[in-house]
Amino acid sequence: MAESQDVDLLLVQRAQKGDRRAFDLLVLKYQHKVASVVSRYVSAQDGVEDVVQESFLKAYRALPNFRGDSAFFTWIYRIAINTAKNQLEILGRRPSYRAQDIDEVTAIDTPEQLRDLDTPDGLLARKELELHLEKALASLPEDLKTAVTLREFEGMSYQEISEVMETPIGTVRSRIFRAREFIEQELHTVMSGLGRKAADTANNGTGK
């Protein structure tokens, strides 16, 4: 099993050779994390989504200069923060007080911090989404629920989960994927209708 950073570097190297698909994978992996970081600097009306997109575009153009001295996510976070600051300058705004240094940024994605500035609407929508998520989790078979819970909420590695559940890593991989697939199907309807609005509002509350 390759380290996550090794895999990222492998994708960066392929992207540097012109493989756009490799970069797409990195976008898919980090888009929401980057958005969380950006949302600490700019608000939804200032365009979190646009800043995130611009950040990845800048990163793609600057790929030839990326030498792998730092991890890809550190690099993209730095670009995102600079892009967000530029955006604020253009808009003549000051950064949100939630803005933090890059060193702190990698460790800030905890729910409590993200909920700091939720508006009442955002809180309500977030609550609604959480209810659907809880329902989906409750509907999961026990083995899938345990695997995905240990991963998403406890942050355990596959190896650790495999030890806790006394099952091979391959089974852990499979269970986590199947749990996500199930939850996606459950939340898809919610998020593509009222839930999508709720998610957006919730995100507005957290900065989107």
Next chain:
Amino acid sequence: MTDKVNESFSAFLDGEASELDIQRLLKAMDDQPERMRSWHQLTQVSAVMQQDVVVDTGARFLESDEQSARQDDAPLAAKREIFGLKIGVAAMAAFVVVGWLGLAGLPAQQGPEVATVSVQPTAQSAETSVGLAQQQFESQRRLNEYLRQHAEQASFTTGHAVVPAELEWVEEFIE
């Protein structure tokens, strides 16, 4: 296989993917680009669970890729037409040469110099014609195969591929 690929993506999101997983994902992206939409939704689920800010940037990138691919496909289609046209021209040229050889057979019988070249009676001339056309076809087929292999290799490293036009044996050209 589908589940294996999706499992690989899920593991990739968790930073638990191997190089084999990455190869599998990249191949799947080439074979079934539409699969990335479902992967994007999978990332949203993970983001919701981790209470990250959910965005559609990935989807926007995929759309932009699709647009680029469509633009790339336009000249590709033109290239295919040109390639097909070249094959047609080559086949016609072979036909003309074969026809000329067939016609040249009659006067050639009258002169010793020409007779030493390859002028044969009609039956043998037809045989030669078939042989030449066969040769032409074989060389074109080899070139096509080479181009196909090259395109396949390129698809692993660049995400772009050129698939040569199909080459068919046309009986009427050699008659």
